[in-house]
Amino acid sequence: MVISPTLKYAFVSTVKGGTNSLYQVLVSRYEGHRYGDFHHCDVSEIPDDWYLFSTCRNPYTRAVSIWYSTCMRGKDRYQFREMCPNPDSFEQFAEWAALIQSQLWRMNDAQQQLLMPQTQRHGNTRFNRILRMETLAQDFVHLPFVAESHVQLPLLNPTQGQRDRASEYLTDRAINAVQQWMGIDFDRYGYSRSPEGLQPQEFAA
Secondary structure, three states: OEEEOOOOEEEOOOOOOOHHHHHHHHHHHOOOEEOOOOOOOOOOOOOOOOEEEEEEOOHHHHHHHHHHHHHOOOOOOOOHHHHOOOOOOHHHHHHHHHHOHHHHHHOOHHHHHHHOOHHHHHOOOOOOEEEEHHHHHHHHOOOOOOOOOOOOOOOOOOOEOOEOOHHHHOOHHHHHHHHHHHHHHHHHHOOOOOOOOOOOOOOOO
């Protein structure tokens, strides 16, 4: 989480939702300070009059990003390659992720944060605004403490050029798996369940 007692805001990160890029710009330009661990989301001690915001991301592109960053970069930091029956296949990874949702409590916190839907992470927190990752730069300038009409957000941890576009991995089987895994996110954040029209460019990993 990033907070600013001066500007009275708190940013609650979303895993695979532009966190690194927003952390950098908030700390460097908008008097932000790290609060708690990297993905701290407990806002119980944040004053009621502060501006709370977070991000969301299309579940299809977020699912591909989670798979690629944890299984296809040559490391198994989160042990997903060990746990998933076929980690080299996105559709089988998504099926595995959907299947083990009821067992997330057995995993460590970092593993849980990656595999849980965005809705579960955001819970009942009353955010003033949730920025869409697909239009992050445009949404960012509408935050009350941002005076500029345009802000160049840093591109950190991009996967462009390292993997195919998310749409290339969305077979019928994969689409069904992601809808089982993150179906609640499509409804809460207003994303279409149809993969048609996915952004050809993504902001970050």
